[in-house]
Every structure is written in structure tokens, then in C-alpha cells.
Amino acid sequence: KAGVTQTPRYLIKTRGQQVTLSCSPISGHRSVSWYQQTPGQGLQFLFEYFSETQRNKGNFPGRFSGRQFSNSRSEMNVSTLELGDSALYLCASSGTGGKGNIQYFGAGTRLSVL
Amino acid sequence: SQQGEEDPQALSIQEGENATMNCSYKTSINNLQWYRQNSGRGLVHLILIRSNEREKHSGRLRVTLDTSKKSSSLLITASRAADTASYFCATEQFSGGYNKLIFGAGTRLAVHP
Numbered sequence: 001k002a003g004v005t006q007t008p009r010y011l012i013k014t015r016g017q018q019v020t021l022s023c024s025p026i027s028g029h030r031s032v033s034w035y036q037q038t039p040g041q042g043l044q045f046l047f048e049y050f051s052e053t054q055r056n057k058g059n060f061p062g063r064f065s066g067r068q069f070s071n072s073r074s075e076m077n078v079s080t081l082e083l084g085d086s087a088l089y090l091c092a093s094s095g096t097g098g099k100g101n102i103q104y105f106g107a108g109t110r111l112s113v114l
Numbered sequence: 115s116q117q118g119e120e121d122p123q124a125l126s127i128q129e130g131e132n133a134t135m136n137c138s139y140k141t142s143i144n145n146l147q148w149y150r151q152n153s154g155r156g157l158v159h160l161i162l163i164r165s166n167e168r169e170k171h172s173g174r175l176r177v178t179l180d181t182s183k184k185s186s187s188l189l190i191t192a193s194r195a196a197d198t199a200s201y202f203c204a205t206e207q208f209s210g211g212y213n214k215l216i217f218g219a220g221t222r223l224a225v226h227p
Contacts, residue, residue: 035217042217042218042220043157043220048214088154090156090157092156102159105149105156105157105158108155110154
């Protein structure tokens with residue numbers, strides 16, 4: 001079974017631009033969560049999608065948005081990029097995302113904002 | 115907000131030694147999980163311990179959970195250079211009708227040959 005796939009692996013953008021990151025979950029998994037990881041803030045939860053609906057959201061500004069398609073693939077979008085958005089963005093999938101579910105992570109997309 | 119706080123932030127040991135990492139959290143939990151992250155990569159699940167369990171083993175890993183102290187520890191026995199990674203505890207937080215995982219800041223473990 002293929003693991004979680006994130007594309008692209010690396011991105012360089014400039015301030016003010018927008019970016020879209022993609023995540024393909026493990027086949028059969030319906031829950032996809034996104035995290036931002038920075039040296040200063042650690043792993044911060046962005047949001048979780050299940051069956052195309054956002055179920056949970058972290059404390060991030062509205063510039064961060066996401067969606068999930070009927071095949072469970074998910075995208076996250078960051079508009080009006082700021083220098084502080086430079087981070088490793090991790091996607092994780094799980095079967096249902098419910099209690100006791102283990103999350104399977106992709107390798108991440110490293111975003112650099114110049 | 116971070117639920118779990120790991121201690122120490124960094125740990126440096128020699129191969130063959132044991133490594134112990136601690137995690138403290140603030141609210142009641144359903145379960146606590148430990149993950150490992152190799153440099154700049156995704157996280158890999160190591161072990162899950164439920165709130166009604168006190169100790170769990172998996173290979174060279176031993177996890178304990180003390181819900182009265184709101185703390186957990188991860189012990190790696192007979193460490194190897196390949197164990198060099200960051201280790202995170204994660205607690206489930208019930209929010210908006212669903213559970214989400216909240217990760218701690220992590221412990222960076224360096225195992226020297």
C-alpha cells in the first residue's frame with residue numbers, strides 16, 4: 001500500500017504570492033490533517049478534513065485554507081504569503097480520524113518565503 | 115496550543131545506553147501517542163497508550179503513563195545510531211465534536227557511535 005504522498009517537496013515563493021500544496025492519503029483513509037512545523041513553534045495543527053468537510057481547525061488566520069476532494073485527496077492553500085509562513089508543512093491521514101486513530105504522515109513540503 | 119511538553123529538549127548519549135524522554139500534558143486524555151521524526155521528514159508512529167493503561171512495550175521501546183501526574187515517559191533501551199531523531203508525544207484533544215492530536219515540542223535525541 002502506498003504511503004501518504006505530498007507534492008511538491010520543496011517550494012520557494014516570494015512575499016505576497018499564494019501557494020497550493022497537495023496531499024494524497026493512504027488508500028482507504030478518509031481523514032486528512034495538516035500541520036505546520038517551524039523551529040520556533042513546533043508542530044501546529046492547521047485543520048482536518050473528513051469526507052470533504054472540515055471537521056477541526058487550529059488557530060491560524062484565514063489566509064490558510066484547505067479542501068478535500070471526493071477521492072480524499074486534499075489541498076491546502078496559503079494566500080498573501082508572509083516570511084513567517086516559511087515552514088515544513090506536513091499532511092497526515094488516518095482511517096476515520098476518530099478516537100485512538102494513528103496518523104500516517106507524508107514527507108512534507110518545505111516552503112521557503114523570500 | 116501545545117498540549118504536551120517534552121523534557122529534555124535535547125539528549126545526547128552513546129550507543130548502547132538507554133534514553134528516557136518525558137512528556138507532560140495539561141488536560142484529560144483518551145490516549146497518548148509517541149512519534150519519531152528523522153531530520154526534516156514526516157513523523158512515524160511508534161506506540162499508543164490508552165488512558166487506562168500504565169505501561170506498554172514495543173521492541174526496545176517502553177512507554178509509561180501516569181494520568182494522576184499527567185505525564186508519560188518513553189524509554190529506548192540499548193540505543194543505536196539509527197535512533198537519532200526527534201521524538202514527540204501527542205495527546206488527543208476533543209474539540210468541536212471530534213478528536214485532534216496535539217503535539218509537544220519534541221526531544222532531539224542524538225546517539226553517538
